Amino acid sequence: MLKILFNTILGLVLIFIWSRFVDIGQVFSTISRVNLVYLAPILFFMLFSPVLRAIRLKVFLSEIMKIKILDLIYLNGVAMILNFFIPIRAGEVAKGVYLNTNYGLPLGKSVIWIFIDRFVDFLVVLLFTAILFFIVPTTLSTSFIMIIAVILISAFVLTYLAVFRVDFAKILFNFLRHLFIFNRIKIYFDKFSKFILESFSILNRHPKDLALMILITVLAYAADAAIWYFTFVALGANQDFLKMYLGQLLSALTYLIPAAPGYVGSAEASGLLILSGIFGIQPNLASAMIILFHITSAIFVLLFGLVSIYFLKIDVGTLLRRVLKRE
Numbered sequence: 603m604l605k606i607l608f609n610t611i612l613g614l615v616l617i618f619i620w621s622r623f624v625d626i627g628q629v630f631s632t633i634s635r636v637n638l639v640y641l642a643p644i645l646f647f648m649l650f651s652p653v654l655r656a657i658r659l660k661v662f663l664s665e666i667m668k669i670k671i672l673d674l675i676y677l678n679g680v681a682m683i684l685n686f687f688i689p690i691r692a693g694e695v696a697k698g699v700y701l702n703t704n705y706g707l708p709l710g711k712s713v714i715w716i717f718i719d720r721f722v723d724f725l726v727v728l729l730f731t732a733i734l735f736f737i738v739p740t741t742l743s744t745s746f747i748m749i750i751a752v753i754l755i756s757a758f759v760l761t762y763l764a765v766f767r768v769d770f771a772k773i774l775f776n777f778l779r780h781l782f783i784f785n786r787i788k789i790y791f792d793k794f795s796k797f798i799l800e801s802f803s804i805l806n807r808h809p810k811d812l813a814l815m816i817l818i819t820v821l822a823y824a825a826d827a828a829i830w831y832f833t834f835v836a837l838g839a840n841q842d843f844l845k846m847y848l849g850q851l852l853s854a855l856t857y858l859i860p861a862a863p864g865y866v867g868s869a870e871a872s873g874l875l876i877l878s879g880i881f882g883i884q885p886n887l888a889s890a891m892i893i894l895f896h897i898t899s900a901i902f903v904l905l906f907g908l909v910s911i912y913f914l915k916i917d918v919g920t921l922l923r924r925v926l927k928r929e
Contacts, residue, residue: 610866632890633837636837640835641836644895651822655822658719659678662715662718667707673914676914680916681697683903698713699713700914723854728753731754731852731855734844738844740848741881741882768799768803775795778791827849830895856876
């Protein structure tokens with residue numbers, strides 16, 4: 603509750619800051635001219651994106667247990683509505699709890715596996731962000747692009763060691779444990795490192811599986827980019843698709859920042875920063891697109907989430923108690 607309260611206050615602060623950079627009247631005037639016909643492709647791609655990520659999760663868990671694809675699609679719907687209203691990664695924990703309850707997978711590992719599945723997202727974000735920075739014109743400096751490249755290389759090296767060079771990773775963990783003074787801390791660190799290596803072993807897969815997961819993730823972000831693209835089209839302001847793709851990748855990185863329930867404030871502030879600050883799109887137009895997207899996605903998440911809860915027959919109260927206890 604303290605996290606949610608802090609995030610809510612932060613969201614209100616971000617709303618205030620955002621309002622200082624735009625003309626609110628002009629923003630809503632732009633939204634009032636929306637072409638409702640283009641809401642159809644927006645809603646289609648909002649559904650297509652979680653479906654693709656459900657397919658990736660099925661591939662990801664295929665060597666552990668065969669899970670129904672519809673269950674995973676609806677599970678993504680449940681995760682989306684929980685993350686929307688309780689943005690403390692409750693949705694990812696809920697996935698692990700569901701897999702433990704309904705499929706008998708170990709709870710701790712299920713939660714870790716879900717986060718590793720999302721870690722594939724993170725790797726793709728870093729890789730394609732670094733590539734698109736050299737293709738899509740932005741206002742960012744070369745030094746910032748180099749920082750992204752360094753983070754990318756570091757993430758890949760650490761992942762490679764944890765997955766394919768376990769012996770070397772163990773040597774590295776053994777070296778790090780000597781940095782801790784108290785034996786009790788060393789014991790917990792040993793358990794943690796062992797657990798991480800065992801969990802990351804799920805990525806030690808055939809190259810075809812890894813390539814398939816990466817390809818699905820690339821397509822999922824293409825679907826996300828299409829949402830922004832058609833939202834701009836609905837406002838009568840066409841944008842370059844690659845620019846929207848890079849924008850979605852950068853937006854994904856902002857999810858690491860604490861957010862208020864409903865992403866109030868954080869969506870508007872990050873959207874303005876990316877679209878106007880990085881791509882140079884006029885602030886009022888950028889904000890109109892983000893608000894329209896925010897409203898549309900809120901309606902979609904609510905409907906898709908409720909339908910998912912119904913078909914999975916989830917006891918939301920029990921699930922929330924287990925999720926918040928896990929948090």
